[in-house]
Amino acid sequence: MTTPKKVCVVGSGNWGSAIARIVGLNVERNSKFHPTVAMWVFEELVNGRKLTEIINAEHENIKYLPGHKLPDNVVAVADLSEAVSHADVLLFVIPHQFIHKVCDTMQGKIKPDAFGMSFIKGVDESPSGLKLISAVIRDKLGISVSVLMGANIANEVAEGKFCETTIGCKDKDQGTLLKELMQTDHFRVTVVEEAEVVEICGALKNIVAVGAGFCDGLGFATFLESCGIADLITTCYGGRNRRVADAFARTGRSLEELEKEMMNGQKLQGPATAAEVHVLLEQKALLDQFPLFNAVYEICFEGRPVTDFISCVQNHPAHL
Ligand SMILES: NC(=O)c1ccc[n+]([C@@H]2O[C@H](COP(=O)([O-])OP(=O)(O)OC[C@H]3O[C@@H](n4cnc5c(N)ncnc54)[C@H](O)[C@@H]3O)[C@@H](O)[C@H]2O)c1
Numbered sequence: 161m162t163t164p165k166k167v168c169v170v171g172s173g174n175w176g177s178a179i180a181r182i183v184g185l186n187v188e189r190n191s192k193f194h195p196t197v198a199m200w201v202f203e204e205l206v207n208g209r210k211l212t213e214i215i216n217a218e219h220e221n222i223k224y225l226p227g228h229k230l231p232d233n234v235v236a237v238a239d240l241s242e243a244v245s246h247a248d249v250l251l252f253v254i255p256h257q258f259i260h261k262v263c264d265t266m267q268g269k270i271k272p273d274a275f276g277m278s279f280i281k282g283v284d285e286s287p288s289g290l291k292l293i294s295a296v297i298r299d300k301l302g303i304s305v306s307v308l309m310g311a312n313i314a315n316e317v318a319e320g321k322f323c324e325t326t327i328g329c330k331d332k333d334q335g336t337l338l339k340e341l342m343q344t345d346h347f348r349v350t351v352v353e354e355a356e357v358v359e360i361c362g363a364l365k366n367i368v369a370v371g372a373g374f375c376d377g378l379g380f381a382t383f384l385e386s387c388g389i390a391d392l393i394t395t396c397y398g399g400r401n402r403r404v405a406d407a408f409a410r411t412g413r414s415l416e417e418l419e420k421e422m423m424n425g426q427k428l429q430g431p432a433t434a435a436e437v438h439v440l441l442e443q444k445a446l447l448d449q450f451p452l453f454n455a456v457y458e459i460c461f462e463g464r465p466v467t468d469f470i471s472c473v474q475n476h477p478a479h480l
């Protein structure tokens with residue numbers, strides 16, 4: 161029998177504490193894991209008391225996740241080196257601004273066969289270019305690093321509200337183990353191999369969220385009505401344009417044929433609109449600024465292979 165794996169949560173903010181809560185409950189009932197979880201806490205005083213002492217005495221992170229008890233087996237540790245030294249599984253849940261310093265402190269302190277998972281949404285920027293946070297951890301600590309990202313609000317997850325999340329992990333066995341560590345009845349986990357895509361989605365959506373806040377704050381609320389972003393998301397998930405385009409890409413059959421076969425007389429609006437808008441963009445010499453619209457037009461009407469779709473967008477003049 162293999163030795164139970166010890167888990168350390170590196171971080172104890174809003175999400176870090178919600179994750180520690182899940183992990184603490186899960187390890188108690190799964191013999192593949194050691195029954196205690198170390199949670200590294202960036203020490204600070206709250207009402208004159210050390211936060212670690214409050215967490216260990218009251219089993220609640222009263223500053224970052226108030227109102228939700230942590231299981232007794234989650235032990236707050238202020239010394240990062242001590243917290244991580246016995247861990248087989250390292251869960252990184254800190255704001256991305258602190259990742260370099262945290263990894264630097266961990267260097268030489270972790271078990272050589274430990275592996276990690278990052279819950280951190282962000283990217284790292286340096287003179288050599290952008291880097292995923294998982295890559296920063298991997299390069300600094302020499303361990304494999306998966307990611308977990310999803311439409312998850314820490315307080316809601318802690319309340320046990322239903323939501324789903326995605327683990328990106330290239331190793332099948334590790335992915336299965338990490339799913340066992342994270343999944344609950346209310347927090348449902350899907351594991352995919354494309355870890356980089358999972359991570360970049362998590363990082364970039366935060367910029368859009370800031371933009372959405374600007375719009376709301378400025379009173380430009382119409383995009384947030386049902387006709388705006390909501391309809392965009394709805395059509396991309398469940399609409400007829402999406403369904404027929406999906407079949408087009410999978411089968412290589414023509415749009416006309418598929419529309420006739422799949423829609424029983426109903427009419428697609430997307431390709432025709434792409435053609436109509438294309439006329440205007442061409443007249444105004446704006447095609448370069450709308451690479452997605454242009455790519456859809458070329459694929460639908462000019463015989464451009466659908467397999468070029470991503471490269472059309474990648475080759476936007478602004479990126480050259
Ligand atoms: N909060 C959410 O709902 C949520 C959900 C999903 C993902 N995330 C992501 O999880 C990551 C962590 O977010 P969070 O909500 O746990 O953190 P948070 O926003 O609550 O951040 C505060 C944490 O940072 C720590 N901290 C402050 N100064 C520090 C320093 N110098 N060095 C190290 N730590 C320091 C604090 O002690 C505290 O634990 C982020 O990338 C976030 O985008 C958050």
Ligand SMILES: O=P(O)(O)OC[C@H](O)CO
Nearest residue numbers: 281310311312313314369
């Ligand atoms: O509260 P935010 O904007 O950091 O977002 C939290 C989560 O990332 C939502 O999935």
